[in-house]
Amino acid sequence: MKKDMRYLCYPYMREAASTVDFEIQTDSLAVRIGQSVNLVELVEVKADLLELTEMAYHLNGSVRGDLAITEEDLKRLSWMYDRYVAETRGLIKQFVLPQGSEAASALHVARSEAKKSVRALHKVSLEQDVPDLLFDYTHLLANVMFVMAVYVNKQLGVEEIVFVSKSYPKKRRKT
Template sequence: MKKDLRFLCYPFMREAASTVDFEIRTDSLTTRIGQAASLVADMEVVYADLQYLQPMAYHLNGSVRGKLAITEADLNRLSDMYDFYCEKVHDKIQSFVLPQGTEAACALHVCRSEAKKSVRALHKVSLEQEVPQILFDYSHLLANVFFVMAVYVNDQTGVEEIPFVSKSYPERKRRKNA
């Protein structure tokens, strides 16, 4: 008798390897990118970038279990995207800020958080198997791109960033990352 696939949401779910957790994290990231894109449809540059990044998150997903699908050209394009947004919001990213603002900016902050979770899951995979450095570079940079995108969206809509001053750590200048 053929197995009824409606009772299987993901074929690797029962594996013990951390690869599964990474794939689930990046699937969540891809979903959140789609959500964020739906909220910035009127902002052509951001929308186009998210339309590009959504399938890239799935390429990142498959690059651990399957064939490496992230290239130097992909990393360079993401780096250029980061530079573009940083140039636009340079003055607003010099200190730590609260993840707030418009609904679109908040969705981008969620993407940033999901990307960070993906980095952490990728680290867990690397404890079990070899992971190409480009996947770490891409994942870290992706989280930082979502941060500057969120700040850019707030800037474009007139929402001020709210600086966060920690009671736990001494204040320091932000290093252009999330």
């Protein structure tokens, strides 16, 4: 008897390999980036986010399937990063609290999901070879989400709040 597919959300769920965790994590990343699209009112940011949602799914399949992230994709993402950094120059001197507008907050969540994806990719790399390109892309994607969040807050007139760590002071005092 054929298995009823309504009782199967993902065909690899019972595998022990870390590939499964990476694919589930990058699915979550794509969902969070996609969620951000409808919260951002800036047309140019919406277009970038739709592109990045699709790229997150290409990243998702690039471990189990064919490598779908290319050097050109990395260059495009790097260009995006440079563009948003140029627009936010002077606003990011230290780590900032993940706050602000609803759109920026969603982008911070997407940033966090990208970082989790890097970690999941690392675990895959302990089991099989993973191209450096995937690591570079995923790390950069997290950084793009961060600068996009700062950019969106800037456009909405929301000031960033600097986070000052008690755990990692700039200069340790000698006692």
